[in-house]
Amino acid sequence: MKKYLAATAVCALTGGTAMAQDVPVGIIMGFTGPIESLTPQMAASAELAMTEVNESGNFLEGRTLVPVRADSTCIDSAAATAAAERLVTSDGVVAIVGADCSGVTGAVLSNVAVPNGIPMISPSATSPALSNAEDNGLFFRTAPSDARQGQVLADILEERGITEVAVTYTNNDYGKGLADSFISAFEEQGGTVTLSSAHEDGKADYSSEVASLASAGGELLAVFGYSDQGGKGMIQSSLDTGAFDTFMMGDGMYSDALTADLGDDLNGSFGAAPWSEGEGADRFLEITEEAGINGDSTFTRESYDAAALIALAMMAGGEATSQAVADNVMNVANAPGEKIMPGELAKALQILADGGDVDYDGATAVELIGPGEASGTYRYYEIKDGEYSTVDFK
Amino acid sequence: MDLLNAIVALSNFVIVPAVAYGAQLALGALGVTLIYGILRFSNFAHGDTMAFGTLVTILFTWWFQSMGITLGVLPTALLAIPFGIAGTALLVLATDRVVYRFYRRKKAKPVMLVIVSIGVMFVYNGLTRVILGPDDRNFADGERFIINARDFREMTGLEEGLAIRTTQGITVITAVLVVALLFWFLNRTRTGKSMRAYSDNEDLALLSGISPEKVERVTWLIVAALITVAGVLYGLDKSYKPFTYFQLLLPIFAAAIVGGLGSPIGAIVGGFVIAFSEVAITYAWKKVLEYAMPQALEPDGLVQLLSTDYKFAVSFMILLVVLIFRPTGLFRGKSV
Numbered sequence: 001m002k003k004y005l006a007a008t009a010v011c012a013l014t015g016g017t018a019m020a021q022d023v024p025v026g027i028i029m030g031f032t033g034p035i036e037s038l039t040p041q042m043a044a045s046a047e048l049a050m051t052e053v054n055e056s057g058n059f060l061e062g063r064t065l066v067p068v069r070a071d072s073t074c075i076d077s078a079a080a081t082a083a084a085e086r087l088v089t090s091d092g093v094v095a096i097v098g099a100d101c102s103g104v105t106g107a108v109l110s111n112v113a114v115p116n117g118i119p120m121i122s123p124s125a126t127s128p129a130l131s132n133a134e135d136n137g138l139f140f141r142t143a144p145s146d147a148r149q150g151q152v153l154a155d156i157l158e159e160r161g162i163t164e165v166a167v168t169y170t171n172n173d174y175g176k177g178l179a180d181s182f183i184s185a186f187e188e189q190g191g192t193v194t195l196s197s198a199h200e201d202g203k204a205d206y207s208s209e210v211a212s213l214a215s216a217g218g219e220l221l222a223v224f225g226y227s228d229q230g231g232k233g234m235i236q237s238s239l240d241t242g243a244f245d246t247f248m249m250g251d252g253m254y255s256d257a258l259t260a261d262l263g264d265d266l267n268g269s270f271g272a273a274p275w276s277e278g279e280g281a282d283r284f285l286e287i288t289e290e291a292g293i294n295g296d297s298t299f300t301r302e303s304y305d306a307a308a309l310i311a312l313a314m315m316a317g318g319e320a321t322s323q324a325v326a327d328n329v330m331n332v333a334n335a336p337g338e339k340i341m342p343g344e345l346a347k348a349l350q351i352l353a354d355g356g357d358v359d360y361d362g363a364t365a366v367e368l369i370g371p372g373e374a375s376g377t378y379r380y381y382e383i384k385d386g387e388y389s390t391v392d393f394k
Numbered sequence: 395m396d397l398l399n400a401i402v403a404l405s406n407f408v409i410v411p412a413v414a415y416g417a418q419l420a421l422g423a424l425g426v427t428l429i430y431g432i433l434r435f436s437n438f439a440h441g442d443t444m445a446f447g448t449l450v451t452i453l454f455t456w457w458f459q460s461m462g463i464t465l466g467v468l469p470t471a472l473l474a475i476p477f478g479i480a481g482t483a484l485l486v487l488a489t490d491r492v493v494y495r496f497y498r499r500k501k502a503k504p505v506m507l508v509i510v511s512i513g514v515m516f517v518y519n520g521l522t523r524v525i526l527g528p529d530d531r532n533f534a535d536g537e538r539f540i541i542n543a544r545d546f547r548e549m550t551g552l553e554e555g556l557a558i559r560t561t562q563g564i565t566v567i568t569a570v571l572v573v574a575l576l577f578w579f580l581n582r583t584r585t586g587k588s589m590r591a592y593s594d595n596e597d598l599a600l601l602s603g604i605s606p607e608k609v610e611r612v613t614w615l616i617v618a619a620l621i622t623v624a625g626v627l628y629g630l631d632k633s634y635k636p637f638t639y640f641q642l643l644l645p646i647f648a649a650a651i652v653g654g655l656g657s658p659i660g661a662i663v664g665g666f667v668i669a670f671s672e673v674a675i676t677y678a679w680k681k682v683l684e685y686a687m688p689q690a691l692e693p694d695g696l697v698q699l700l701s702t703d704y705k706f707a708v709s710f711m712i713l714l715v716v717l718i719f720r721p722t723g724l725f726r727g728k729s730v
Contacts, residue, residue: 171703195678195696197701197702198703199702200703202635202637202638203638204628204632204633204634204635204638205411205415205632207407207411207673208411208672208673208676208677208702208705209702210407211407211408211411211673211677211678212676212677212678212696212698212701212702214407214681215407215677215678215679215680215681215682215696215698216678216680216696217681228530233633240539240542240543240557240559241406241407241543241555241557242406242542242543242544242546242547242555242557243407
């Protein structure tokens with residue numbers, strides 16, 4: 001009888017410890033709302049990284065990462081906060097992959113993550129405002145801030161010796177944020193912005209906006225808008241009236257449809273777009289194809305990297321806690337250490353277990369700078385003969 | 395030379411766009427004013443009828459293009475306009491038969507008809523989107539410019555360029571032709587005269603044997619023609635998107651009211667008043683003044699009265715001022 005009791009006790013104990021072996025990780029993304037077409041692939045990519053970690057068997061003596069999804073809605077901060085609250089209090093997640101859109105990410109960070117000490121790695125929030133958010137060292141992102149893009153664009157102008165430009169941006173958080181960061185970077189370098197004017201998307205006629213920009217003058221027009229919306233309208237109208245014939249374009253303007261429509265008129269115009277290419281991106285495509293995920297979709301690479309960084313940081317800290325993640329993300333993401341590609345997480349875990357250093361490169365050549373955000377690689381392109389041609393990577 | 399530059403810059407950015415825009419508004423406002431004068435209600439479905447007429451024209455344009463029929467340097471859409479007008483005429487006549495006539499028989503108050511027309515607007519709205527979707531459509535073809543800025547600079551040696559798009563030229567010429575035709579019809583033909591009589595005094599007109607059914611039918615036909623032409627010209631010159639046509643409702647109504655509802659000449663003047671004030675008030679005059687003024691007086695700022703964001707507010711402002719000080723409009727139309 002005693003033996004039986006002991007046996008059941010042991011069983012109960014091991015059962016209990018099996019539960020304790022699970023490490024819940026939240027994935028909070030807008031599964032409903034404006035970017036609901038992107039989020040399934042993003043979440044699947046993050047889960048792919050966790051599965052890879054689990055299958056390696058090297059992770060913290062066989063503990064298991066368990067993804068828990070929640071809906072950020074992308075636009076409703078209250079709903080996102082409630083969903084994140086649930087992840088922390090009832091699911092007990094130790095870290096969060098997300099959120100996705102800049103607005104809800106800020107809300108989740110200040111309302112849930114900071115009060116509870118839960119680290120977040122967002123794969124897709126690009127607003128410059130998040131760089132200065134009060135985060136107690138808990139917020140990271142694998143997407144570059146638009147502040148960086150503004151700097152990159154200002155550098156390109158300096159390289160070209162252009163000192164006077166007019167700016168137009170689409171009238172929303174993205175356009176305004178990017179225009180502001182570009183203008184401050186450009187003015188710091190001694191450049192002059194003759195006029196910064198917003199344009200509304202979806203209008204038929206931009207001639208009066210272009211007229212005031214033309215009056216202000218400038219060597220070229222910097223356009224921070226969307227290629228299928230007002231940004232294209234502004235360029236078209238500028239070309240028609242002869243107000244400007246050279247344009248510098250932000251990432252929202254990069255599309256093949258734009259060059260197809262305007263063609264040779266855009267020759268000599270240039271711009272920058274986030275780019276991931278090289279070994280990491282190729283490897284990522286291989287493993288997502290194997291797993292049946294569309295790895296070409298936007299922000300899938302960043303999502304995979306975010307989840308991988310959380311696992312590696314736990315491994316480096318030697319425990320599956322929030323503190324371990326917050327303390328170690330920067331170490332595993334940056335040099336020194338051995339470069340880690342997508343699909344090599346098992347190797348990375350082994351190196352960390354042996355006390356070595358890793359420099360996680362992942363699918364997007366991860367390099368976290370400043371307050372823990374991706375430096376981002378931008379492709380500096382110029383349009384020649386109606387086609388995009390690469391000048392440089394920055 | 396500097397004065398020439400100032401004139402060219404002004405023409406390029408203010409006069410040419412405003413004249414084309416004014417012509418498009420004038421055609422739209424003429425339709426509103428005819429309906430108000432003869433059928434006696436404000437037709438809020440105007441913008442969406444315009445979108446529908448353009449849609450039919452676009453479909454025919456595409457069909458012609460696919461068969462290889464084009465007008466050479468002119469846009470193919472001009473060829474498709476008659477079909478667009480026919481389609482729109484069918485639609486508005488059917489609507490009149492099914493919806494408006496019912497309320498006219500019941501002698502419904504004008505304000506009730508306004509609400510009814512809002513309902514019609516939503517139906518048209520959906521109809522247009524079901525057929526062609528809510529996206530931007532570009533259906534202009536042929537030569538893009540009569541003269542473009544670069545050529546103009548090379549030709550004249552001036553610093554400033556002047557660009558006139560083919561569509562702007564066509565807009566103005568077509569508008570003049572259509573308006574001339576309309577006035578000839580209203581003043582010289584029997585039907586036109588009976589329409590004016592019906593508008594002036596309904597009871598007297600009925601007593602003298604004018605058939606109300608016929609007047610109403612002819613009015614809808616003319617409105618369908620005006621509206622389709624206005625919509626196609628606007629779409630050619632700018633771009634076709636159902637939502638922007640809906641938004642055009644405001645400047646069109648402003649134009650009709652400023653000119654005096656029920657007065658055709660008022661609608662035309664109103665169209666140009668609204669267009670010129672929208673463009674001129676939001677224009678930054680710096681460049682023009684730099685050329686025109688002696689160097690000592692050159693302005694530092696942009697000399698812009700209002701940011702372009704407030705473009706629509708200009709129509710509202712003019713509307714308010716006119717309603718306060720001259721409720722019947724510039725040309726003594728009916729009081730609103």
